[in-house]
Amino acid sequence: MTREITVPAHAFIASRETVSVDELPAFFDRAYPLLIDALQAVGAHPAGPAHAYYFSPLTETVDIAAAFPLHPEQVAAVEAAHPELVHHVPECEAFTTRHHGSYDTLGRTWQELTEAVRESGRPAGPVCWETYVTEPSPEADPADMITDLYVTLA
Numbered sequence: 001m002t003r004e005i006t007v008p009a010h011a012f013i014a015s016r017e018t019v020s021v022d023e024l025p026a027f028f029d030r031a032y033p034l035l036i037d038a039l040q041a042v043g044a045h046p047a048g049p050a051h052a053y054y055f056s057p058l059t060e061t062v063d064i065a066a067a068f069p070l071h072p073e074q075v076a077a078v079e080a081a082h083p084e085l086v087h088h089v090p091e092c093e094a095f096t097t098r099h100h101g102s103y104d105t106l107g108r109t110w111q112e113l114t115e116a117v118r119e120s121g122r123p124a125g126p127v128c129w130e131t132y133v134t135e136p137s138p139e140a141d142p143a144d145m146i147t148d149l150y151v152t153l154a
Contacts, residue, residue: 002097002116007150009091011075012051013038013082014067020060028052031066035085042081044074053087053129067129092125093153098133102142106130109149117151125152 015031032050039045046068056063065087070078079086095117099109117124133146 002095002113004093004095004120004153007089007092007094007152009089011070011072011079011086011088012053012065012067013070013078013085014053014065014087015085016053016055016063016065016087018056018061018063021058021062024062024064027064028066032068035066035068038082038085039068039078042074042077044071044078047071047074048131049135050132051129052132053127055127089127093122094125094150095120095153096148096150099145099147099149101145103136103145103147104142106147106149109147113149113151117153123154125154127152 013035015034017027017031019027036046048069051067051069053065053067054062055065067087070086075086095113097109097113097116099106114124128149128151131148131150133148134140134144136145
C-alpha cells in the first residue's frame with residue numbers, strides 16, 4: 001500500500017559512488033563493511049537496517065549511496081571522525097510502499113510507487129531510497145525479503 005508520509009530529519013553514514021548497474025552487488029559488498037568499520041572505530045552502531053539512497057535515475061549507471069542511519073546522539077562523534085561519510089536529510093514529505101519478495105521483482109514495485117507519485121500531481125524530489133528491513137544473506141529465502149521504498153516530494 002502506497003502512502004504519503006512526513007520523514008523526520010535524520011543523518012546517515014554512507015559510501016557514495018557512481019557505478020554501473022552491473023557493479024551494484026560489488027559496490028554494496030565493499031561499502032557496507034567499510035561503514036560498519038567506520039562506526040565501530042568510534043564506538044557507534046547503526047540506528048537501523050541498511051539503506052541505499054539514489055541520487056540519480058537508475059540507467060546504465062547510478063549515483064548511489066550505501067548507508068546506515070545514525071543514532072542522533074552518535075552523529076557528532078561519527079561526523080568528527082568521518083566528515084566525508086556523514087550526510088543529513090532534512091524533514092521531507094515522501095511517498096512510501098513496502099516490497100515483499102526477491103530483489104529481482106523490486107523494479108515493478110518501484111514503477112508502481114513512481115506511478116503513484118505521478119498520479120498525485122506532486123513532483124518527485126531529488127532523492128529516493130530503499131530500506132532493507134530484512135537483511136539479505138546467502139542463506140535467506142528471496143521470497144522472505146522485505147524492502148521499504150521511499151520517493152521524496154519536491
